[in-house]
Amino acid sequence: MPVPDPRRRAGWLLAGAVMLLAAVLLSLTVGSRQIAPGDALQALFHSGGSDDAQVVRALRVPRTVIGVLAGAALALAGTVMQGITRNPIAEPGILGVSQGASVGVVAAIAFFGVHSLGGYVWFAFAGAALAGVGVYAVASGGRGGASPIKLALAGAAMNAFLASLVSGIATTNARALDEFRFWQVGSISGRDGEVIGQVWPFILVGIVLVAAMARGLDALALGDDAARNLGNNVALLRALGALGATVLTGAAVASVGPIAFTGLAVPHIARALVGTAHRWVLPLAAMLGPVMLLGSDVLGRILFPPSEVPVAVMTALIGVPFLIALVRRRSVVAA
Amino acid sequence: MSHSEAVATTRLRPAGHAVLRRGRVSFLLHRRTVLVAVTLTVLLACAVVAYLCVGESFVAPAEVVRVLFGRPSPDELVVGTLRLPRLVVGLLAGAAFGVAGALVQTVARNPLASPDVIGVTHGAGAATVAALSFNAVAADALPYVSVAGGMAAALLVYVFAWRGGLHSSRFVLVGIGVSVALGSLTQLLLTKGDYLVAQQAKVWLTGSLNSRGYEEAGPLVVVLLIGVPAAVWAARAQRSASFDDDTATSLGVRLGRSRLGLTALGVVLASVATGAVGPVDFVALLAPQIARRLTRTAQTPLLSSALAGALIVVIADLLARRLFSPIELPTGVLTAVVGAPYLMWLIVRTRSRSGGTAS
Numbered sequence: 001m002p003v004p005d006p007r008r009r010a011g012w013l014l015a016g017a018v019m020l021l022a023a024v025l026l027s028l029t030v031g032s033r034q035i036a037p038g039d040a041l042q043a044l045f046h047s048g049g050s051d052d053a054q055v056v057r058a059l060r061v062p063r064t065v066i067g068v069l070a071g072a073a074l075a076l077a078g079t080v081m082q083g084i085t086r087n088p089i090a091e092p093g094i095l096g097v098s099q100g101a102s103v104g105v106v107a108a109i110a111f112f113g114v115h116s117l118g119g120y121v122w123f124a125f126a127g128a129a130l131a132g133v134g135v136y137a138v139a140s141g142g143r144g145g146a147s148p149i150k151l152a153l154a155g156a157a158m159n160a161f162l163a164s165l166v167s168g169i170a171t172t173n174a175r176a177l178d179e180f181r182f183w184q185v186g187s188i189s190g191r192d193g194e195v196i197g198q199v200w201p202f203i204l205v206g207i208v209l210v211a212a213m214a215r216g217l218d219a220l221a222l223g224d225d226a227a228r229n230l231g232n233n234v235a236l237l238r239a240l241g242a243l244g245a246t247v248l249t250g251a252a253v254a255s256v257g258p259i260a261f262t263g264l265a266v267p268h269i270a271r272a273l274v275g276t277a278h279r280w281v282l283p284l285a286a287m288l289g290p291v292m293l294l295g296s297d298v299l300g301r302i303l304f305p306p307s308e309v310p311v312a313v314m315t316a317l318i319g320v321p322f323l324i325a326l327v328r329r330r331s332v333v334a335a
Numbered sequence: 336m337s338h339s340e341a342v343a344t345t346r347l348r349p350a351g352h353a354v355l356r357r358g359r360v361s362f363l364l365h366r367r368t369v370l371v372a373v374t375l376t377v378l379l380a381c382a383v384v385a386y387l388c389v390g391e392s393f394v395a396p397a398e399v400v401r402v403l404f405g406r407p408s409p410d411e412l413v414v415g416t417l418r419l420p421r422l423v424v425g426l427l428a429g430a431a432f433g434v435a436g437a438l439v440q441t442v443a444r445n446p447l448a449s450p451d452v453i454g455v456t457h458g459a460g461a462a463t464v465a466a467l468s469f470n471a472v473a474a475d476a477l478p479y480v481s482v483a484g485g486m487a488a489a490l491l492v493y494v495f496a497w498r499g500g501l502h503s504s505r506f507v508l509v510g511i512g513v514s515v516a517l518g519s520l521t522q523l524l525l526t527k528g529d530y531l532v533a534q535q536a537k538v539w540l541t542g543s544l545n546s547r548g549y550e551e552a553g554p555l556v557v558v559l560l561i562g563v564p565a566a567v568w569a570a571r572a573q574r575s576a577s578f579d580d581d582t583a584t585s586l587g588v589r590l591g592r593s594r595l596g597l598t599a600l601g602v603v604l605a606s607v608a609t610g611a612v613g614p615v616d617f618v619a620l621l622a623p624q625i626a627r628r629l630t631r632t633a634q635t636p637l638l639s640s641a642l643a644g645a646l647i648v649v650i651a652d653l654l655a656r657r658l659f660s661p662i663e664l665p666t667g668v669l670t671a672v673v674g675a676p677y678l679m680w681l682i683v684r685t686r687s688r689s690g691g692t693a694s
Contacts, residue, residue, distance in 0.1 A: 089508075160675045165672070320512045
């Protein structure tokens with residue numbers, strides 16, 4: 001892949017920022033009640049008691065902010081997971097890490113009586129970490145190491161296993177079911193400002209962690225031996241990366257439910273635009289992640305009015321063709 | 336190996352086999368395979384009796400046997416009317432899943448390429464939920480809808496995975512992708528649809544034998560009656576197809592056609608079973624594997640796969656009914672809790688080399 005010159009990369013970063021702004025604006029204005037962009041901005045920056053202003057401030061703003069946070073978190077998690085596993089289809093959803101976080105949340109609600117995001121986010125971290133480590137252990141076991149096919153299959157198996165656990169808990173615990181039923185689908189609607197207040201510190205920590213290891217990820221891309229020769233502690237890099245991905249995925253899933261494929265598509269798009277250097281890929285992914293999530297969410301609002309399609313469904317429908325194209329184009333299957 | 340030599344070797348009787356011959360018709364019987372089939376049948380009979388005994392009220396085995404043989408019994412209602420229809424559907428669906436898995440795994444030469452993995456169950460699910468939510472077809476046409484959905488999904492996977500050939504890894508990866516997409520489509524229909532329809536579809540989607548009865552059994556009987564003999568008849572081609580392509584072609588097997596036919600048969604069986612009991616995951620993956628490991632044969636035994644499939648479903652449903660009684664778990668939850676770890680174990684055991692054959 002040719003390395004784009006810095007000016008072009010800066011240009012793409014700028015374009016990413018513009019797309020992010022556009023996605024935010026769309027998210028604020030499009031919906032069952034169409035609001036003109038000017039009115040939306042008016043409602044944001046000036047007080048006003050109109051119905052439109054109410055809708056924007058009370059519903060659309062929290063939804064949009066949570067979409068930006070979760071989108072950035074999932075895209076960065078995907079970038080890091082692809083980096084540390086050197087595996088093009090690594091992604092929180094496909095590898096079962098999101099589902100692990102879900103099981104953590106569901107167990108926290110059903111068995112430990114934890115009902116606030118600040119409480120169950122820790123269970124989400126634990127679940128995500130266990131699922132991630134489990135999948136990687138299974139995929140890298142046996143001869144040949146963790147090939148994409150083995151990682152994907154282990155992820156599918158883990159997803160099925162954890163989904164059946166969630167389903168089992170939901171069936172036997174009616175009270176818990178009622179509480180997480182709507183969360184479980186993966187949607188950014190109906191989240192209030194409180195969720196944002198509770199989740200942003202975790203996502204910030206995750207972003208800092210991931211940003212700090214950009215150079216390390218570049219080194220890992222060269223192979224373990226090369227990375228070691230460049231003076232990196234490969235095991236530590238992997239552990240830190242896994243920690244970052246776990247925190248980001250856990251926080252995102254705890255706040256919006258399991259959303260797959262954002263972390264798959266975005267890093268590939270970012271790499272295609274600015275090359276493979278992580279100090280360019282990470283910031284662009286952090287902007288394009290929210291673009292994909294908010295874009296999917298807006299699409300979900302206008303597809304079948306007046307009902308809304310949960311954003312997780314939309315990202316999967318957009319992401320799967322991407323996965324198939326990836327599988328067909330690359331030597332992913334050469335294992 | 337030259338063509339004539341290949342033919343000559345196939346005429347030798349392999350070790351551990353007996354030959355049944357009547358005129359020009361002959362059967363090769365692998366002794367161990369017969370033994371396994373008999374054992375599985377006995378186990379299945381025990382499981383059937385246990386299934387009918389256990390429930391909200393316990394019925395003595397003797398009474399169960401009386402009911403089964405049509406003798407008058409005070410437990411006629413509980414055993415014959417409440418438990419038996421559900422059991423029959425479970426047995427038939429399990430057998431269909433087992434045979435379907437055996438066919439698809441053999442043709443793909445990969446135990447991971449079971450109907451659940453390559454999108455068949457999700458395709459059948461999406462089609463059924465679509466039919467339910469648009470109220471498009473009569474209830475008794477639903478099995479056909481789910482078969483169409485399963486076939487369409489398999490076709491989709493086939494088309495997307497085809498690239499100058501069918502690499503089994505690409506096949507599986509595309510299968511996973513298509514499964515996820517169809518699962519999302521199903522979710523979309525559920526959120527869009529009427530609340531009552533969504534409830535009904537959701538129960539079905541978790542894969543449960545609850546409130547299933549003889550109506551669901553009809554289509555299963557039909558496909559099994561047509562499918563199993565066809566599969567056995569094709570067993571010779573199937574056996575050759577489980578060699579690598581060159582060997583099979585030199586044995587004179589028309590690979591393309593017989594593969595397509597056997598896969599289609601497997602897909603139909605899995606789809607009909609899914610239509611009857613919902614996506615009870617991993618039975619199609621597990622049953623042939625168990626059968627193969629027991630018989631220790633290179634190719635997957637069809638009859639034992641069917642028996643193993645039926646056994647898995649009956650035991651899973653028995654546990655699903657009683658484990659957290661009075662609450663009933665979906666049967667699919669039980670099979671997934673066992674099946675998914677098994678799939679992982681299989682992945683660990685798989686030689687990554689060219690992503691082809693496993694264990």
